[in-house]
Amino acid sequence: MTRNEALTLLREHLTNENLVRHCLATEVIMAALAERLGKDIEKWRVAGLVHDLDFEETKDTPDQHGLKTVAVLEEKGLDPETLQAVRSHNEALGVPRESDFDHALACAETITGLIVATALVQPDKKLASVRPESVIKRMKKKDFARSVNRDAIRECEMLDIPLPDFAALSVQAMSGIAGELGL
Numbered sequence: 379m380t381r382n383e384a385l386t387l388l389r390e391h392l393t394n395e396n397l398v399r400h401c402l403a404t405e406v407i408m409a410a411l412a413e414r415l416g417k418d419i420e421k422w423r424v425a426g427l428v429h430d431l432d433f434e435e436t437k438d439t440p441d442q443h444g445l446k447t448v449a450v451l452e453e454k455g456l457d458p459e460t461l462q463a464v465r466s467h468n469e470a471l472g473v474p475r476e477s478d479f480d481h482a483l484a485c486a487e488t489i490t491g492l493i494v495a496t497a498l499v500q501p502d503k504k505l506a507s508v509r510p511e512s513v514i515k516r517m518k519k520k521d522f523a524r525s526v527n528r529d530a531i532r533e534c535e536m537l538d539i540p541l542p543d544f545a546a547l548s549v550q551a552m553s554g555i556a557g558e559l560g561l
């Protein structure tokens with residue numbers, strides 16, 4: 379599946395623009411991680427884009443989140459690694475994260491929330507004003523963006539990427555599509 383096919387598929391399933399933006403943000407961080415780690419950029423990009431495809435369909439059944447996406451992707455012939463990464467990103471499913479790909483998707487999709495929340499408390503509410511150090515500083519404040527799972531973000535260390543590097547890489551990747559993200 380190409381990146382554009384993945385985006386078309388995503389838009390067939392999601393109507394909430396903020397969810398689409400979350401997926402676009404995850405996509406660009408996955409691409410940056412793949413580049414840094416020498417992995418398949420297109421494959422990681424696609425996983426980032428589609429990982430929350432069933433979010434609206436499963437909003438009342440969060441223990442199903444990911445399973446419907448996997449069923450859709452399986453029908454489209456996606457590879458088993460992508461299916462596993464999507465499945466394991468929802469901790470409620472109890473599927474352990476094992477590969478670099480799994481950890482990458484978990485930390486990438488999670489840091490997007492922290493970065494968006496950090497942008498929104500800047501005077502101009504712009505990504506351009508977000509410094510990676512302030513993302514990390516806010517990550518350490520429990521009361522800031524409480525729903526963001528700090529442990530999932532720290533999984534970047536399983537990829538041998540230190541947290542400050544991961545924050546910098548993620549802010550930079552998202553800044554490249556700031557307009558599309560509305561930030």
Ligand SMILES: [Fe+2]
Nearest residue numbers: 400429430487
């Ligand atoms: Fe997500």
